[in-house]
Amino acid sequence: MSNTAVSNNQLTVVDRQGAIHDLEWEPDQTMMEALRDNDLPILASCGGTASCATCHVFLEQEVFDTLAERSEDELELLVEAESYRECGSRLSCQVGFSRDLDGATVTLAPED
Template sequence: MPKIVFVSSDGSEETVAVDAGTSIMSAAQQHGIEGIVADCGGSCSCATCHVYVEQELADRFDPVGQFEDELLDTTACERLCNSRLSCQLVMGDHVDGVRVEIPESQM
């Protein structure tokens, strides 16, 4: 099972193991990770599951699509080069151990 390290805005970390094929957003919800609101439930239409993906593994995920790119311009916290919507990040062995930082606010 691939693992995700969630880093909250206060610097605390929580590591969770998930089934391959699970989105990072779904993993956060399943494990009670604070800070990922996911108002739209993962349909890539709200930008409230914004995260910063560690640079080392960021390129192993599918590239940013058009809708995600547009939504990333509307996030509550600053969009950075490693900003992604966690609903669009699907876990697998190729990204095992990925660290994602949760911004201070989603709204």
């Protein structure tokens, strides 16, 4: 039996002032939890239940394209946000940990 531990992903986050933060994303976290737990200004009012848009982020196109489609609930919340982008906008609470996202760059959306 292999004794391979699941390691963390690295994320690069651009905050609302343009400052860059490198952080670790642990396998048991959503992206929102990784952002919040690293003291980035993500309000996450609903606690990750996709019933608000206070964890809105922009993902690079190549990262966005690797994720599952947004649910109707997520898309409904996003399109109401002033900063919504057809390609790139996601609720970070709906983005689960994935090896494919190691090294991804995430930009915090402006607060509406």
